[in-house]
Amino acid sequence: MEEKLFNLLKNIKPVDLSLKEKAYEHLDNLTKPPRSLGKLEEIAARVFAIQEGKVEPYPARIYTCAGDHGVVQEGVSPYPQEVTRQMVLNFLNEGAAINVLCKTSQVDLKVVDVGVKGEPFPQHKNLIQQKIRSGTGNIAIEKAMRKEECLKAIFLGIELASNAQKQGIKSLGTGEMGIGNTTSSTALYCAFLNLSPEETTGAGAGLDNQAIQHKIQIIKKALNLHSKTIKTQDPLEILSSLGGLEIACLTGLILGAALYKMPIVIDGFISTAAFVCAYKLEPKIKDYAFFSHLSAEKAHKQILEKVGAFPLLHLDMRLGEGTGAALALFLLQAAANIFNNMATFEQAGVASGK
Ligand SMILES: O=C(O)c1ccc[n+]([C@@H]2O[C@H](COP(=O)([O-])O)[C@@H](O)[C@H]2O)c1
Numbered sequence: 001m002e003e004k005l006f007n008l009l010k011n012i013k014p015v016d017l018s019l020k021e022k023a024y025e026h027l028d029n030l031t032k033p034p035r036s037l038g039k040l041e042e043i044a045a046r047v048f049a050i051q052e053g054k055v056e057p058y059p060a061r062i063y064t065c066a067g068d069h070g071v072v073q074e075g076v077s078p079y080p081q082e083v084t085r086q087m088v089l090n091f092l093n094e095g096a097a098i099n100v101l102c103k104t105s106q107v108d109l110k111v112v113d114v115g116v117k118g119e120p121f122p123q124h125k126n127l128i129q130q131k132i133r134s135g136t137g138n139i140a141i142e143k144a145m146r147k148e149e150c151l152k153a154i155f156l157g158i159e160l161a162s163n164a165q166k167q168g169i170k171s172l173g174t175g176e177m178g179i180g181n182t183t184s185s186t187a188l189y190c191a192f193l194n195l196s197p198e199e200t201t202g203a204g205a206g207l208d209n210q211a212i213q214h215k216i217q218i219i220k221k222a223l224n225l226h227s228k229t230i231k232t233q234d235p236l237e238i239l240s241s242l243g244g245l246e247i248a249c250l251t252g253l254i255l256g257a258a259l260y261k262m263p264i265v266i267d268g269f270i271s272t273a274a275f276v277c278a279y280k281l282e283p284k285i286k287d288y289a290f291f292s293h294l295s296a297e298k299a300h301k302q303i304l305e306k307v308g309a310f311p312l313l314h315l316d317m318r319l320g321e322g323t324g325a326a327l328a329l330f331l332l333q334a335a336a337n338i339f340n341n342m343a344t345f346e347q348a349g350v351a352s353g354k
């Protein structure tokens, strides 16, 4: 399976960023002072480069991937594990923030059970039931998952991107749900970016300061236990040891987006951990990615700076689910409409500047 993955990764093509100049030539002819729409123009230009001559991000889809985390038994989250399952049901009943924001932005939503603890969910049109295992192992005392399970989750993510493309979807967004997954994400950041748990551990879904100190100790314990693996810097081993099933699936989704030349919007703190895993597997994926927002989770700013990414929105959000991605996909569509629908100086009879 590992060899199959590395062979697939070889097919990922770099984005031809020289195409951005061609996009800017068109944007500079539109009835506005050049570059006056700022980052919106940058978005249009990069989508043009990714889609090789078109700016067409819609129809768009978010995959919200759900999985449970064994490390929750260490008391690292203010919420009980059952909330993962309960929120998946809420997503399917269209009562969650992600449902509302996807409707607002006209983004399609699919919910993926890749590792929620317990029984599979009843069939539902928006549910992809692909549980690989019933939650991860507790990373403070064992590996999160076997390498084969991690690879299965990555391949599932790649398949989700492929299916979306076959169904006419033009861009993707990441979403996740998993009580305990900020602990796993923080451990991944420490392992991949050589950061300390003290500087990267935050409140997650709402821990107080004392509980954050405890979370730091648990992350340290996990990093110690897996220190040999971390030294190797093998992305698959590190993801299997410290990650989560939803994080591995999103890693695959990001790789798949690049493979199928689709723009992908990375949501908050946990999705960025999946981005780092995908980047470590194949750095060419970076130019396919947009970062929706700066999460209020403590270390997100530092991490985004470290990976050279700029977040589009600053709204103090820290929910996950794909909520930032839903808002940012709308910005991609706004950028596309600017590119495709504005009049040029010539068409409108407006004098251009010198
Ligand atoms: O997206 C973010 O930036 C973000 C930051 C903090 C928490 N979350 C969400 O909260 C859950 C994880 O929090 P915790 O404290 O249980 O690790 C998980 O379901 C995430 O979607 C999400």
Ligand SMILES: Cc1cc2nc[nH]c2cc1C
Binding pocket: 079, 083, 087, 176, 177, 178, 205, 319, 320, 321
């Ligand atoms: C209620 C709730 C909703 C969430 N959505 C994403 N993470 C979450 C965590 C909690 C606790």
